[in-house]
Structure formats: structure tokens, C-alpha cells
Amino acid sequence: DMDPVVCYTVIKVPQLTEVPARYDDLKNLYVALADKNEQLSQANEALLRSNQELSQYAYVASHDLQEPLRKIRIFGDLLATNNQLSGKDRFLANKINKASERMSFLIRDLLTYSKLLKTEVEYESVDLNEILKAVFSDFEVSIQEKKAQISFGELPVITAVRLQMNQLFYNLLGNALKFTAPGESPKIEIESVAMDPDTAAREFPGYNPALSYIKLVFRDHGIGFESKQAENIFKVFQRLHTRDMYQGSGIGLALCRRIVQNHQGRLFAVSQPGHGASFHIILPVTHASEQKKGPE
Numbered sequence: 104d105m106d107p108v109v110c111y112t113v114i115k116v117p118q119l120t121e122v123p124a125r126y127d128d129l130k131n132l133y134v135a136l137a138d139k140n141e142q143l144s145q146a147n148e149a150l151l152r153s154n155q156e157l158s159q160y161a162y163v164a165s166h167d168l169q170e171p172l173r174k175i176r177i178f179g180d181l182l183a184t185n186n187q188l189s190g191k192d193r194f195l196a197n198k199i200n201k202a203s204e205r206m207s208f209l210i211r212d213l214l215t216y217s218k219l220l221k222t223e224v225e226y227e228s229v230d231l232n233e234i235l236k237a238v239f240s241d242f243e244v245s246i247q248e249k250k251a252q253i254s255f256g257e258l259p260v261i262t263a264v265r266l267q268m269n270q271l272f273y274n275l276l277g278n279a280l281k282f283t284a285p286g287e288s289p290k291i292e293i294e295s296v297a298m299d300p301d302t303a304a305r306e307f308p309g310y311n312p313a314l315s316y317i318k319l320v321f322r323d324h325g326i327g328f329e330s331k332q333a334e335n336i337f338k339v340f341q342r343l344h345t346r347d348m349y350q351g352s353g354i355g356l357a358l359c360r361r362i363v364q365n366h367q368g369r370l371f372a373v374s375q376p377g378h379g380a381s382f383h384i385i386l387p388v389t390h391a392s393e394q395k396k397g398p399e
Contacts, residue, residue, distance in 0.1 A: 168210050176203045224264045224365070226390045231258035231268065231319075235293065238272045245280055255293035259317050262390040267362045274355040275382055279323035282380070290324040290379075298385065307369045307385045314387040316368075324379040333372050366390070 182188065182196035235258060239246070246253065279291045298306075298316040307316065328336065337360045359382075363370040366386055374380035 169207075172203055172206055172210065176200065176207070179203060224267070226262050226264060228260055229263045229265050229268050230260045231272075231295070234258075234265070234268050234272050237269060238276055241273060242276060242280060249280060249283070249289055251280060251289040251291060253289075253291045253293070256295060258293075258295045258319070259297075259388065261317065261386060261388050263366055263386070264362075267365060271359050271362045271384070274359050275321040278355065278382075279321060279325065282323070283325040287325075292320075292322040294320050294322075296320075303385065306383075309367065309369065311367070311387070314367075314389060316385055316387055319384040319386070320381055321384075322379065322381040327374040327376045327378050327380050329376060330374065333374065336372060337370070 179196055179200040183193060183200055185193075185196075188196065235255065239253075245251075276291070280289050283289045296318050298318050300310075300312065303316040304310040304312075306318075310316070337356050360370045363384055363386065367390070368384060368386040370382065370384050372380055372382050
């Protein structure tokens with residue numbers, strides 16, 4: 104007979120002193136994370152209050168400026184139409200009128216920008232084809248006078264703020280019509296493409312994998328600009344040209360970017376001098392709040 108073989112299993116039990124030490128480490132880590140979360144929450148609340156106060160301040164300041172400016176324009180008109188004024192005095196009165204008119208446009212755009220800082224907006228299903236059609240109607244005279252050639256395809260229906268989409272399209276089309284070389288007719292192309300997840304994640308740092316995205320492109324063949332100015336053009340009151348060359352307040356593209364940011368999207372521009380500019384708008388098809396609701 105063979106002798107029986109006895110097997111042993113060795114189990115290493117951690118020393119009792121190791122468990123409290125690891126527990127203390129986890130506890131300290133939890134406390135540190137909770138403290139960081141509290142700091143971030145307070146910082147977010149402070150930022151929200153700051154934005155609300157800034158919005159309110161800009162609205163009140165702009166609104167209060169309109170009344171005295173209106174009086175300046177009225178009295179300026181009276182002076183300019185006074186037959187007793189000399190040629191030089193009439194010239195100065197017209198300068199006052201033009202300056203006050205420019206200030207009026209600035210105040211109007213500043214008011215519009217301040218309203219975009221507010222978060223209480225209503226999202227709805229918006230057919231971008233209807234928006235584009237309405238904007239074409241607004242620019243009908245300008246399109247005919249400049250003999251603009253505009254091509255466009257079918258645009259999608261997305262969840263958005265209708266008024267803000269109208270403002271976005273209005274500003275981008277207005278820019279494309281405006282920034283052309285003297286004597287040349289504007290050539291504008293507007294297109295929409297669905298974005299696959301990889302492309303959306305690559306082009307949009309704020310990409311949300313739970314959402315589907317589309318890209319709109321407004322492309323013109325106008326004067327263009329240096330690529331180093333691609334971010335500066337979206338700053339408030341930033342101008343690349345003098346008012347004598349191209350009129351405007353310098354807020355239009357800042358408004359556009361703010362609108363796109365309000366919709367959790369991205370707006371950027373690509374251009375070269377003399378080769379036109381392309382404005383790329385990445386937008387979610389549905390708003391994040393709609394995703395949270397789910398099917399009813």
C-alpha cells in the first residue's frame with residue numbers, strides 16, 4: 104500500500120494593522136474629493152451669479168443709454184436741416200448724426216448679446232430650412248443689388264431656440280454678403296452634413312456621445328482674412344477692417360459664437376486672404392435636456 108499524501112493550503116491573512124491603515128487612506132481620499140467637489144460647486148455658483156449680474160448690468164446700462172442718445176439724434180437732425188447753418192456747421196451736425204447712429208447700433212447689439220447670457224430659454228423643434236428662407240427674405244434687396252449667387256441644400260430639423268437660430272443665420276449670411284471685394288458679386292454656399300461620432304469627437308472638444316451632431320457650413324468667396332485672426336473675429340467689438348471700408352458694430356460674430364455655445368455646440372472659422380471664409384457650426388440635433396426627459 105502507498106502512504107496517503109496530505110496536502111496543505113496556505114492562506115495569508117493580512118495583519119490586523121493593515122486594514123485600519125487602508126481604511127484611513129480611503130477615508131482621507133473621500134474627504135479630499137468631497138472637499139474638491141464642494142469647492143467646484145461654489146465656484147460654479149459664483150460664476151453663474153457673475154454671469155447673471157453681468158447680463159443685468161449690460162441690459163440696464165444699454166437700456167438707460169438709449170433715451171439720451173435718442174435726444175441727441177433728434178436735436179442733431181434739427182441742426183442738420185436748419186437752412187441757416189453754414190456748410191461747415193452742417194457738416195459737423197451730420198458727423199454728430201452718424202456718430203449717434205453708430206452708437207445706437209452698438210447699444211442694440213450689446214442688448215442682444217446681454218440677452219444671450221440668460222439661461223431661461225425655450226427649446227423647440229426648429230426647421231432650419233424655414234429659418235434660411237426667412238433670412239433670405241430679409242436680405243432680398245441686398246441679394247438682388249449685389250447679384251449674389253447663393254447655393255444651398257436641404258437643412259435638418261433640430262431642437263433649438265428659434266429666435267437665436269434666426270439671429271445666427273442672419274449674421275452669417277450678412278457677413279458673407281458684406282465682405283466681398285469691390286465690384287465682385289458674392290458667391291455663397293450653405294450646406295449641412297451629419298457627423299459620425301469619431302468626426303464629432305475630433306472636431307468638438309465638448310462632444311457628448313449621447314447626442315447626434317450635424318455640421319452647418321457657410322462658405323463665401325470674399326476677401327477672407329489671415330488664419331491668425333480666426334479666434335479674434337469672435338471677440339466683442341473686434342474689427343479687422345475700418346468702418347469706412349465695411350460697416351458694422353463688431354459684435355455680430357461674437358453673438359454667433361454665444362448662440363452656438365448656448366446650444367452646446369462649436370463655431371469656428373477657416374480662411375485665407377483673398378480666398379473667402381468658411382464658418383463651421385457644429386450643433387447637437389437634440390438638446391441635452393431633451394435626452395434627459397426620454398420618451399413620454
